[in-house]
Amino acid sequence: MLLREDGKARLIAGGTDLTLEIRDHTNKFEVLVDVSRIPGLDRIHSDGYRIHLGPLVTMTQVEESRLLKEHAAALWEACSWVGGPQIRNRATLAGNIVSAQPAADGAIALVALNARLKVLGVKGERELMLSDSYIGVGRSAIDASREMIIGIEFEVQHQGEASAFRRMAQRKAMALPQLNCAVWIASSAGYCTNARIAVGPVATMPFRARQAEGYLIGKPLTDETISACAAAVEEEVQPRDSVLRGSGLYRKEMAEVLARETLKLAISRLEGSLV
């Protein structure tokens, strides 16, 4: 690790965000450390318990991974929405996390999957939950001038579990999300036993709709409970008025629709593994 520049250096991988910061002079870097060509850091694999993603895994790799399609459909769907093919070929999932945008599609899905990060710094290795890595809009607890994500991990999908991701945007491609939602759900005999619902961008960081989750857990997965759960999501979220994304009021109402659709999509995936 060449991070002895004491905070003056910055890691760069795909560079799809960073190159713009350099161009627009919104951020000044004295030294850039390019990690994009270090071999072996772009692996996606499962040890049977957890799925491990290396820090250089790109959006395209996620999109093309059969393992992730099967075990983390939410992530697979989310990454296929990021930018266009050229951007997905370069942009890394780890960059999506460190850029710390509350709208980041990949990160929203990873929050619903309860992902954990392995981070290597000057002082050694540490682990933290992805949801704890946010300290503000565009601000990550991971300091890319001193630390590097070396792994993204989450549990494999077990029997009776499923996930899904949906987003609302003005165009089908190359558009930032007005709203996005990822759901992970566990069930047994038609009842919800556990759920995680992540929504963006409705707060300074990816938002967990914990009241809606609490409502759904223990309930049968019927149209009524799903609708009530989606209504609880609307209740909880506080999107801002945004020139780019639409008014807060509109997006709050649409959060209910999006949450309902995402829940239904996730539940439709349960059925195969249920019975």
Add this chain to the structure above:
Amino acid sequence: MKQIRLQINEAWRTGWANPGQTLLDFLRNELNCTEVKQGCGKGDCGACTVMMNGVSIDSCLTLALQAEGAKILTAKGLGTKDNPHPLQEAFVEKGAFQCGFCTPGMIISAKALLDKTPKPNRDEIRRGLSGNICRCTGYKKIEEAVTSASERSSEQCDDRELKD
């Protein structure tokens, strides 16, 4: 400044790059590859699309120094006037451009698509070209050209298989 070496359309080239310089700027201004176009400069329009080590990228979002040693393919490397690539032929035949500014990027994205999906359907073509904008709104003919080229390339492959 650092001197870097990279392969452009199968020829090794050397040039001086600044640390913050984009690959786009380096290709155009240092190596005179003006077939790579600068549009928005921020990854929205795809005019600057090139293939780097086999995948399509926005050269405006990649630093020149990150491309050291890489294999770059630009629209110029696809074919020549006497020996055009099936995509180039199809673009001409279908009239898939008006002003032509988006074409070099469009054609590289189409090439990247056909490399992965030799027989794309309409939705796959649209998705494959979703990172490229044409402001003359010629999308329909571009779509037709890609379809036509995919049929042409597979015919060529069939011929080759027959000969083998």
